[in-house]
Amino acid sequence: xxxxxxxxxxxxxxxxxxxxxSGSTYLMxxxxxxxxxxxxxxxxxxxxxxxxxxxFGHAAFFAIGGYGCAILLRTYEIPLLLAMPAAxxxxxxxxALIGSLCVRLTSYYFSMLTLAFGQLIWAVVFKWRSMTGGxxxxxxxxSPSWIDTPASFFIFxxxxxxxxxxxxxxxxxxxxxxxxxxxxxxQVRAGFLGVHTRRVQLVAFTIAGTFAGLxxxxxxxxxxxxxxxxxxWLQSAEVLIMVVLGGMNSFFGPMVGALTLIxxxxxxxxxxxxxxxxxxxxxxxxxxxxxxxxxxxLKAKGKR
Amino acid sequence: xxxxxxxxxxxxxFTAVDNASLIxxxxxIHGVIGPNGAGKSTLxxxxxxxxxxxxxxxxxxxKRLTGLAPHAVVRRGLGRSFQRISVFPRMxxxxxxxIALVAKDQQEFCFWKPLVSQNEQIARLLETVRLExxxxxxxxxxxxxxxxxxxxxxxxxxxxxxxxxxEPTAGMSPRETEDSILLITRIVKDRGxxxxxxxxxxxxxxGIANRITVLHHGAVIASDSPDAVRxxxxxxxxxxxxxxx
Ligand SMILES: Nc1ncnc2c1ncn2[C@@H]1O[C@H](COP(=O)(O)OP(=O)(O)OP(=O)(O)O)[C@@H](O)[C@H]1O
Ligand SMILES: [Mg+2]
Numbered sequence: 001x002x003x004x005x006x007x008x009x010x011x012x013x014x015x016x017x018x019x020x021x022s023g024s025t026y027l028m029x030x031x032x033x034x035x036x037x038x039x040x041x042x043x044x045x046x047x048x049x050x051x052x053x054x055x056f057g058h059a060a061f062f063a064i065g066g067y068g069c070a071i072l073l074r075t076y077e078i079p080l081l082l083a084m085p086a087a088x089x090x091x092x093x094x095x096a097l098i099g100s101l102c103v104r105l106t107s108y109y110f111s112m113l114t115l116a117f118g119q120l121i122w123a124v125v126f127k128w129r130s131m132t133g134g135x136x137x138x139x140x141x142x143s144p145s146w147i148d149t150p151a152s153f154f155i156f157x158x159x160x161x162x163x164x165x166x167x168x169x170x171x172x173x174x175x176x177x178x179x180x181x182x183x184x185x186x187q188v189r190a191g192f193l194g195v196h197t198r199r200v201q202l203v204a205f206t207i208a209g210t211f212a213g214l215x216x217x218x219x220x221x222x223x224x225x226x227x228x229x230x231x232x233w234l235q236s237a238e239v240l241i242m243v244v245l246g247g248m249n250s251f252f253g254p255m256v257g258a259l260t261l262i263x264x265x266x267x268x269x270x271x272x273x274x275x276x277x278x279x280x281x282x283x284x285x286x287x288x289x290x291x292x293x294x295x296x297x298l299k300a301k302g303k304r
Numbered sequence: 305x306x307x308x309x310x311x312x313x314x315x316x317x318f319t320a321v322d323n324a325s326l327i328x329x330x331x332x333i334h335g336v337i338g339p340n341g342a343g344k345s346t347l348x349x350x351x352x353x354x355x356x357x358x359x360x361x362x363x364x365x366x367k368r369l370t371g372l373a374p375h376a377v378v379r380r381g382l383g384r385s386f387q388r389i390s391v392f393p394r395m396x397x398x399x400x401x402x403i404a405l406v407a408k409d410q411q412e413f414c415f416w417k418p419l420v421s422q423n424e425q426i427a428r429l430l431e432t433v434r435l436e437x438x439x440x441x442x443x444x445x446x447x448x449x450x451x452x453x454x455x456x457x458x459x460x461x462x463x464x465x466x467x468x469x470x471e472p473t474a475g476m477s478p479r480e481t482e483d484s485i486l487l488i489t490r491i492v493k494d495r496g497x498x499x500x501x502x503x504x505x506x507x508x509x510x511g512i513a514n515r516i517t518v519l520h521h522g523a524v525i526a527s528d529s530p531d532a533v534r535x536x537x538x539x540x541x542x543x544x545x546x547x548x549x
Contacts, residue, residue, distance in 0.1 A: 170415070170416065170417065170418060171415045171416075173418045173419060174414055174415045174416065174417060174418060174419055175406045175411040175412060175413075175414045175415075175419045176412060176413060176414055176415035177415070177419070178399075178402070178403060178406060178419050179403065179406055179407070179412040181392075181395070182392050182395070182403040185392040185393065185394055185395065186390060186391070186392050186393070188354070188374075188390060189386075189390040189391065189392065189458070190403070190407070191373070191374040191375050191378075192352065192354075192374050192375075192378055192383075192384055192390075193375075193378065193403065193404050193407035193408070193458060193461070193462065194375050194378035194379050194407045194408065194410075194462055195375055195407045195412050196373075196375045196376075196412075197375070199413070200412050200413060203413055203415065204415075207415065
């Protein structure tokens with residue numbers, strides 16, 4: 001079973017790698033965006049789906065990775081291949097710090113705390129004008145010449161996201177991933193098996209934050225700019241909806257959710273400005289009619 | 305081996321465990337009895353670090369357990385089951401035991417490689433508690449008695465020196481009770497673990513324990529051999545319902 005999945009995954013990646021042959025800039029632009037959000041949503045699902053920790057502030061780490069990479073690249077003129085890893089280390093450290101406070105609490109309190117920290121990061125980004133450009137954002141975040149065409153940037157993103165998704169897949173299926181699920185089901189029992197439950201959750205929080213940071217860094221490069229919006233709670237909500245819509249009980253669910261939502265938002269924005277409203281309706285419909293998301297629907301169909 | 309000295313726990317003015325002391329020797333099968341609300345579960349929770357004692361201390365192998373978090377207490381060689389069943393209800397029996405082994409091998413932080421199932425060890429544990437036929441059943445769908453067996457497997461997975469079982473047969477049919485008593489005594493003997501348990505079924509307690517502690521209103525009123533406890537006048541007063549003062 002895992003082998004056939006792996007083959008399927010390799011097949012999809014292989015097909016995607018042929019996309020630049022289509023010559024359509026629009027298609028490549030859209031696909032790059034989808035890939036970035038696939039990674040972002042999957043990183044969040046490590047927390048939601050596996051650990052049962054619903055974060056309302058995941059965009060904070062997306063923004064930290066994005067700003068970190070942009071600032072190092074643009075302000076300090078550090079080459080990308082150094083700037084990106086450095087931004088990730090920074091995101092990891094901040095995720096661990098913020099996480100160590102958040103995992104002290106559970107359920108709603110955890111969610112509220114992540115929301116608060118998310119908004120705090122947003123405020124810092126917004127106010128720290130000299131470093132972040134405040135509400136003007138950071139413009140002219142230029143990629144090095146080897147990835148400055150839509151096609152080459154797309155291939156670069158495909159490579160990075162594929163490797164990152166592979167890493168997240170291993171995390172999800174590792175002893176840690178299984179332990180997270182056990183803690184989610186019964187924290188007290190997990191503790192009495194000898195598991196330091198909070199510390200395991202902290203490791204997961206840090207991993208999730210770091211991969212969100214990677215998505216953020218790609219996002220900044222993709223847009224050649226980054227704005228405080230990327231840390232705003234709406235961004236956290238959007239990625240949360242991707243996870244819920246796609247299905248949080250499956251590793252690949254959030255992938256489907258990201259794809260669906262981005263494609264939908266593209267088409268909707270062309271005809272109306274009411275995207276946030278539609279987003280709310282999608283969320284409600286998902287929660288009421290197919291709580292296991294699209295992936296859950298597909299699975300149920302497959303069983304019948 | 306396990307030494308409990310002057311443990312006291314109050315819940316907003318109500319003393320649930322009152323200056324309790326007792327000693328569990330290596331290899332003992334030590335029963336704790338007492339009427340409902342006597343403080344048996346509270347005593348267990350104090351030993352395992354689930355609750356923090358107001359005063360007193362617990363020592364295992366002459367090292368202090370008091371003040372340690374539950375996961376650290378487990379690492380020192382203590383295993384437990386709960387009065388209210390506590391398993392991972394949405395995972396299969398197999399997966400339940402698998403988690404227990406991940407924890408025992410301290411692999412819970414290992415995120416860089418896929419989980420490899422220790423099939424043999426899992427199978428052996430399931431065989432020990434006679435759940436080998438239910439390996440693929442979701443734990444929450446097992447009968448009550450079987451879930452208790454699973455809990456036993458979870459507690460045993462950590463290879464504890466001391467096993468704490470809080471009412472291991474509560475809620476079971478007479479048939480299940482008998483089976484699990486046999487099972488528990490056999491495991492204790494085979495594995496050489498020391499057992500501290502609570503139970504309401506007096507026949508069971510007097511049948512298997514070689515040491516009995518009686519709690520009443522949180523205080524230890526006797527801690528002795530079964531015969532001596534049976535003869536103890538204050539114990540008789542408690543159990544025959546005569547006024548204690
Ligand atoms: N967390 C708590 N907060 C307040 N009171 C508690 C708490 N836990 C236990 N108690 C009280 O402490 C007393 C002892 O409870 P405990 O559960 O230890 O008794 P027990 O001997 O295990 O009883 P049973 O035989 O019914 O299991 C009871 O009166 C109970 O109401
Ligand atoms: Mg009790």
